[in-house]
Amino acid sequence: MGVNNQVAPVGIIGGTGLTTLSGLEITGERVVDTPWGEPSSVLVDGLLGDQPVVFLSRHGNPHRIPPHQVNYRANLHALQQAGVRTVVGVNAVGGIHADMGPAHIVIPDQIIDYTWGRASTFFEGELEETTHIDFTFPYSELARALLIDAARTVGCSFSDFGVYGATQGPRLETAAEVRRLERDGCDLVGMTGMPEAALAAELKMNYVCLALVVNRAAGKSDHIITMTEIEVAIDQGMSGVKRILEIAIGGLGALTPQPS
Ligand SMILES: CSC[C@H]1O[C@H](OP(=O)(O)O)[C@H](O)[C@@H]1O
Numbered sequence: 001m002g003v004n005n006q007v008a009p010v011g012i013i014g015g016t017g018l019t020t021l022s023g024l025e026i027t028g029e030r031v032v033d034t035p036w037g038e039p040s041s042v043l044v045d046g047l048l049g050d051q052p053v054v055f056l057s058r059h060g061n062p063h064r065i066p067p068h069q070v071n072y073r074a075n076l077h078a079l080q081q082a083g084v085r086t087v088v089g090v091n092a093v094g095g096i097h098a099d100m101g102p103a104h105i106v107i108p109d110q111i112i113d114y115t116w117g118r119a120s121t122f123f124e125g126e127l128e129e130t131t132h133i134d135f136t137f138p139y140s141e142l143a144r145a146l147l148i149d150a151a152r153t154v155g156c157s158f159s160d161f162g163v164y165g166a167t168q169g170p171r172l173e174t175a176a177e178v179r180r181l182e183r184d185g186c187d188l189v190g191m192t193g194m195p196e197a198a199l200a201a202e203l204k205m206n207y208v209c210l211a212l213v214v215n216r217a218a219g220k221s222d223h224i225i226t227m228t229e230i231e232v233a234i235d236q237g238m239s240g241v242k243r244i245l246e247i248a249i250g251g252l253g254a255l256t257p258q259p260s
């Protein structure tokens, strides 16, 4: 994996708080279908600066698809068909690590999957051979480096590491569940990180997560979690997420696909 001069569109999957991407100069919208069903939203084609982008809203637009019912396979397949080689998954998360409070941005380096019952692989049905992809490093290190450099330039509060614990949802966790996640080594908790990351890897796409902490995880503050505090953190932090994307996007577009 490296960089080249051929520009491919970058896929951005927007999550909670990023149903549309302001700043994207929209050039078109496509309703697409895939062998795995319909993606969550239309594909929005546009330019972020000079860089072609394909934007997809993970929970639909308006936000209506809960995390356990997102058709992750259709979303990733649709982006691949659109020529995307690199995908940025933007995620709202709960912070477990003490330094990861509301409006903090995290570019995680690892993930633990606690989800169940989701369609989590393209390798099923009548196959010619069994395939086991390597998933040691679930996020593209080159893409992470670009986001980390961009976050430094923005000067926002961010962490360049973090283990994302992907829970089933749609309910939030109990305090004891969060303590277990912490013992397991999770720094963040969200509901959509998997199988999105693994499906991108199966398609040999570069995948990276750009996470915005929108609340302290259950039991990690002196109050229960409210949608109001989440909305406040989104208002405070999403502008930083967008600035990071704007700065990193050209470099992300130049990344080549993962080697076979
Ligand atoms: C209380 S908000 C929970 C909701 O937000 C996150 O979505 P996304 O990762 O798409 O930004 C989380 O995973 C849940 O789906």
Ligand code: HPA
Residues within 6 Å of the ligand: 092, 093, 094, 095, 167, 172, 173, 189, 190, 191, 214, 215, 216, 217, 218, 225
């Ligand atoms: O606390 C949380 N838990 C799971 N997913 C989340 N998405 C935002 N906050 C959270």
